[in-house]
Amino acid sequence: MPKPFVIIGSANVDFIMKVPHLPARGETVTDGTFLQTYGGKGANQAVAAARAGAATHFIACVGEDAFGREMAANFLQDSIGLAGLMRSIDQPSGSALVMIEEGGMNYLTVAPGANHALSPTHVEAHARMIASAGLILLQMEVPLETNQAAIAIARGAGVPVILNYAPAHLISQDLLRGVDILIVNENEAAELCGINPIDPTTAEAAARALASMGPARVLVTLGSQGCLIFDGGMATHVPAFRVAAVDTTAAGDTFCGTLGTALLEGHDLPAAARFASAASALSVTRFGAQPSIPPRITIDDFLQSH
Numbered sequence: 001m002p003k004p005f006v007i008i009g010s011a012n013v014d015f016i017m018k019v020p021h022l023p024a025r026g027e028t029v030t031d032g033t034f035l036q037t038y039g040g041k042g043a044n045q046a047v048a049a050a051r052a053g054a055a056t057h058f059i060a061c062v063g064e065d066a067f068g069r070e071m072a073a074n075f076l077q078d079s080i081g082l083a084g085l086m087r088s089i090d091q092p093s094g095s096a097l098v099m100i101e102e103g104g105m106n107y108l109t110v111a112p113g114a115n116h117a118l119s120p121t122h123v124e125a126h127a128r129m130i131a132s133a134g135l136i137l138l139q140m141e142v143p144l145e146t147n148q149a150a151i152a153i154a155r156g157a158g159v160p161v162i163l164n165y166a167p168a169h170l171i172s173q174d175l176l177r178g179v180d181i182l183i184v185n186e187n188e189a190a191e192l193c194g195i196n197p198i199d200p201t202t203a204e205a206a207a208r209a210l211a212s213m214g215p216a217r218v219l220v221t222l223g224s225q226g227c228l229i230f231d232g233g234m235a236t237h238v239p240a241f242r243v244a245a246v247d248t249t250a251a252g253d254t255f256c257g258t259l260g261t262a263l264l265e266g267h268d269l270p271a272a273a274r275f276a277s278a279a280s281a282l283s284v285t286r287f288g289a290q291p292s293i294p295p296r297i298t299i300d301d302f303l304q305s306h
């Protein structure tokens with residue numbers, strides 16, 4: 001029985017308005033279509049891990065509001081352990097306001113709210129949960145010090161740390177030194193190391209530069225070009241599965257959560273990356289973030305038929 005998977009990070013409510021065209025400043029655009037979904041990188045990754053079969057615990061902070069209650073109910077439906085879910089009484093649940101016009105161009109604004117109230121103290125209160133995990137997974141939508149506290153506990157207990165450096169607006173090379181596996185997409189790699197990966201060859205150069213900053217293993221995801229694994233000086237390219245993509249939201253989150261699940265089950269990194277590629281390929285064939293994340297049986301069926 002694999003050990004538990006502890007994911008620490010953000011949870012958001014997404015308000016999405018599809019509009020015929022994006023408004024100019026001061027303009028009112030009518031005829032929109034409204035959709036409300038749940039997202040946040042931490043939450044998406046926890047959902048991906050749990051649906052892929054890991055015993056998942058989520059350490060996060062939501063508001064003491066209707067959205068916070070709804071998010072908690074959704075996590076329970078996916079059998080995610082919520083002993084580490086905190087409710088902020090003075091901050092609302094994190095939210096994203098999205099406007100998308102036909103063709104896909106968008107405006108995106110985020111109010112972190114309760115996600116920024118997830119403090120090192122809160123993580124330290126769950127030190128035992130982190131120390132008994134088989135693996136922890138972090139992203140960059142909660143305070144840096146909170147991630148630093150989680151890494152310190154995990155390292156003290158010999159628990160491997162995966163960091164998905166997304167979004168890359170907070171650059172901390174300090175953080176990278178405590179990371180075992182770093183996962184970045186093209187933009188995040190370029191922000192962090194200055195090399196813009198556009199194919200497996202340039203991804204290898206970026207991964208080599210990132211590995212020199214501390215992480216023993218680096219994965220650069222390349223959208224429909226798959227991903228590049230850099231491990232012990234050796235690069236391996238894992239191609240993406242060919243699918244009809246309709247919406248790539250949460251592809252990276254699905255990749256991270258399911259990669260961790262496969263590693264906990266004892267697979268090596270290339271095999272885990274193949275499993276994660278299958279799960280994320282499936283996620284791009286469906287609309288939305290959490291609604292697009294596949295259950296284990298669908299991933300296994302897909303892998304058998306490919």
Ligand code: ADP
Binds near residue numbers: 222225245284
């Ligand atoms: P992010 O969402 O963080 O930008 P990527 O776009 O690199 O991440 O996608 C993560 C993984 O999802 C890729 O490595 C690939 O395996 C899979 N993926 C993404 N887009 C596609 C696609 N169009 N077809 C098949 N697989 C895809």
